[in-house]
Amino acid sequence: MGALLEIEGLAKRFGGIVAVDGCSFSVETGSITGLIGPNGSGKTTVLNMLSGYLASDAGSILFDGKRIGRPDPTAMYRRGMSRTFQRARVLPEIDVLDNLLVAAPKRGLAVWGMSKANRATVDYAMTLLEDFRLIRLAEAKAGELSYGQQKLLEFATVLMGQPRLVLLDEPTAGVNHVMVDLMTERIRQFHAQGLTFLVIEHNMEFVMSLCNPIVVLDHGKQLFGGAPDEVQQNQLVLDAYLGD
Numbered sequence: 001m002g003a004l005l006e007i008e009g010l011a012k013r014f015g016g017i018v019a020v021d022g023c024s025f026s027v028e029t030g031s032i033t034g035l036i037g038p039n040g041s042g043k044t045t046v047l048n049m050l051s052g053y054l055a056s057d058a059g060s061i062l063f064d065g066k067r068i069g070r071p072d073p074t075a076m077y078r079r080g081m082s083r084t085f086q087r088a089r090v091l092p093e094i095d096v097l098d099n100l101l102v103a104a105p106k107r108g109l110a111v112w113g114m115s116k117a118n119r120a121t122v123d124y125a126m127t128l129l130e131d132f133r134l135i136r137l138a139e140a141k142a143g144e145l146s147y148g149q150q151k152l153l154e155f156a157t158v159l160m161g162q163p164r165l166v167l168l169d170e171p172t173a174g175v176n177h178v179m180v181d182l183m184t185e186r187i188r189q190f191h192a193q194g195l196t197f198l199v200i201e202h203n204m205e206f207v208m209s210l211c212n213p214i215v216v217l218d219h220g221k222q223l224f225g226g227a228p229d230e231v232q233q234n235q236l237v238l239d240a241y242l243g244d
């Protein structure tokens with residue numbers, strides 16, 4: 001089906017630290033691509049550049065065949081790329097349902113302010129809350145949810161924009177196994193409906209069962225890319241995880 005996302009030679013320095021050092025890989029349309037690598041290998045920095053939260057020093061990004069000169073978060077969201085954060089970000093002071101409704105694409109003139117969400121938007125939000133087993137908490141403030149529930153809410157929120165590509169930064173970190181299973185089921189469900197995913201994770205059982213291909217980063221470069229069994233048998237990958 002071809003690549004939905006292609007990155008070539010992406011680079012980022014923070015002072016003397018080379019966080020990303022000429023990183024190149026692609027995400028095929030319809031795949032659940034994994035992005036793994038030791039702590040500090042540059043995974044989140046790559047995601048931040050892709051989604052427009054950080055300017056890159058060099059490199060190019062193609063999304064849906066179009067070169068994205070300077071990605072910015074709102075423009076990327078409109079183009080169909082949504083992301084979650086390594087530490088879940090929700091709007092803690094407003095209720096769970098409203099967290100979803102504010103993420104719905106706005107129609108009409110912004111000058112009218114936050115117009116009342118239409119029926120279809122509310123229905124879709126309620127369906128997502130059912131899917132993520134958050135429906136009983138629809139009127140609770142998001143800040144009152146457990147950390148795992150906030151990760152689920154954040155995932156549900158990014159789906160409100162009806163994205164084509166979802167970037168997940170460590171969706172299972174700090175989440176109990178029941179919610180990890182729920183997260184896995186939802187990823188599979190939306191993948192079956194045509195969504196493409198790029199998933200950063202340290203949970204190897206989760207990555208190996210869900211993702212194909214898997215891209216391995218080390219010191220900001222792509223070290224290897226391939227099917228789960230190839231990654232598990234690759235000596236360079238083993239060295240990267242066991243070495244320095």
Ligand SMILES: Nc1ncnc2c1ncn2[C@@H]1O[C@H](COP(=O)(O)OP(=O)(O)OP(=O)(O)O)[C@@H](O)[C@H]1O
Nearest residue numbers: 014017018019037038039040041042043044045046
């Ligand atoms: N804003 C920043 N300022 C300075 N250094 C940074 C910044 N963000 C990341 N770094 C550094 O860049 C390198 C890559 O960090 P990054 O967070 O991208 O790694 P990661 O692969 O996501 O790691 P982890 O698995 O621990 O989340 C690290 O050395 C990190 O300390």
Ligand SMILES: [Mg+2]
Nearest residue numbers: 043044045086
């Ligand atoms: Mg990270």
